[in-house]
Amino acid sequence: MVTGERIQALAFAGLKELPAQFVRPDHERPENTKAVEGVTAPIISLSQPRNVVVKEMAAAASEWGFFLITDHGISPELIRRLQEVGRVFFELPIEEKEAYSNDPSHGKFEGYGTKMTKNHDEKVEWIDYFFHVMAPPSKVNYQFWPANPPTYREVTEEYNKEVLRVTEEVLELLSEGLSLERKALKGSLGGDEIELEMKINMYPPCPQPELALGVEPHTDMSAITVLVPNDVPGLQLWKDGHWVAVDYLPNALFTHIGDQIEILSNGKYKSVLHRSVVNKESTRMSWAVFCAPPPETMIGPLLDLVDKTNPPKFSTKTYAEFRYRKFNKLPQ
Numbered sequence: 169m170v171t172g173e174r175i176q177a178l179a180f181a182g183l184k185e186l187p188a189q190f191v192r193p194d195h196e197r198p199e200n201t202k203a204v205e206g207v208t209a210p211i212i213s214l215s216q217p218r219n220v221v222v223k224e225m226a227a228a229a230s231e232w233g234f235f236l237i238t239d240h241g242i243s244p245e246l247i248r249r250l251q252e253v254g255r256v257f258f259e260l261p262i263e264e265k266e267a268y269s270n271d272p273s274h275g276k277f278e279g280y281g282t283k284m285t286k287n288h289d290e291k292v293e294w295i296d297y298f299f300h301v302m303a304p305p306s307k308v309n310y311q312f313w314p315a316n317p318p319t320y321r322e323v324t325e326e327y328n329k330e331v332l333r334v335t336e337e338v339l340e341l342l343s344e345g346l347s348l349e350r351k352a353l354k355g356s357l358g359g360d361e362i363e364l365e366m367k368i369n370m371y372p373p374c375p376q377p378e379l380a381l382g383v384e385p386h387t388d389m390s391a392i393t394v395l396v397p398n399d400v401p402g403l404q405l406w407k408d409g410h411w412v413a414v415d416y417l418p419n420a421l422f423t424h425i426g427d428q429i430e431i432l433s434n435g436k437y438k439s440v441l442h443r444s445v446v447n448k449e450s451t452r453m454s455w456a457v458f459c460a461p462p463p464e465t466m467i468g469p470l471l472d473l474v475d476k477t478n479p480p481k482f483s484t485k486t487y488a489e490f491r492y493r494k495f496n497k498l499p500q
């Protein structure tokens with residue numbers, strides 16, 4: 169077994185065959201579950217009249233749980249710099265990255281990580297990642313942020329400000345799409361205490377990508393997730409019984425509806441099931457920002473959205489409890 173090794177190190181070793189712990193059972197393999205052709209995820213330009221954006225976003229969130237946002241006001245230059253500092257970090261020698269190793273089984277989620285096998289049946293994902301909190305300032309611990317490259321912090325803080333602006337805008341638009349007042353969703357997610365977490369996903373070239381997965385099918389437990397990938401495609405969405413590949417769209421924000429918005433909207437908006445596939449030649453990277461409530465926030469269907477004919481479809485509990493149950497695969 170080669171558990172304990174980073175995927176980047178494995179890929180660099182020039183394996184011809186995929187080690188057994190990465191080989192998916194038949195029904196999960198990309199070669200047996202290919203994405204359909206001719207279906208594309210919704211693209212929403214924020215430069216349209218507000219009522220049009222509200223309508224398009226509500227439709228996309230209800231039918232897909234996913235949309236690509238364009239004309240969001242984050243400069244292509246800032247996205248390029250964000251990707252540059254992340255790429256430079258992952259190009260550092262392994263030992264330098266290991267100084268940031270996380271330890272999720274002991275509750276230490278921030279830092280450099282790779283999902284290791286827990287038992288013989290569990291398959292490992294073809295991915296290394298870096299994870300840290302970006303907001304609010306009171307929850308940020310810079311000790312977990314890469315010190316190298318030296319511009320990492322400045323660039324990431326600038327991106328944090330911009331993503332915060334866009335996520336607040338998206339939450340307002342989604343609120344209006346539910347005929348609620350603009351601040352309704354943000355208010356229910358902790359207001360200005362709303363948390364943003366950065367996860368840099370790094371998928372090295374894989375010797376047998378048709379047998380492996382980068383990230384297993386899952387829904388995000390966040391409220392929303394805003395992701396920018398590099399130019400290597402790999403994200404797939406589950407829609408109407410098929411996987412749909414999301415094409416690369418430069419500078420677009422790949423926006424996922426997560427579990428907390430699905431719950432607050434009482435199921436009107438869908439938390440999108442998604443996975444990522446890997447690639448033989450190219451390294452894929454993606455920068456996912458999870459926008460989530462503080463742990464003590466009570467999350468349940470909004471009272472304005474439930475009545476006798478629309479009973480609550482989800483129970484109400486703290487985000488901390490939801491997260492604990494999801495991590496431990498307990499029923500919600």
Ligand SMILES: O=C(O)CCC(=O)C(=O)O
Nearest residue numbers: 367369383403444454456
């Ligand atoms: O890399 C991607 O496009 C998807 C990553 C993802 O789903 C996640 O980090 O939750």
Ligand SMILES: [Fe+2]
Nearest residue numbers: 386387388442
């Ligand atoms: Fe995800």
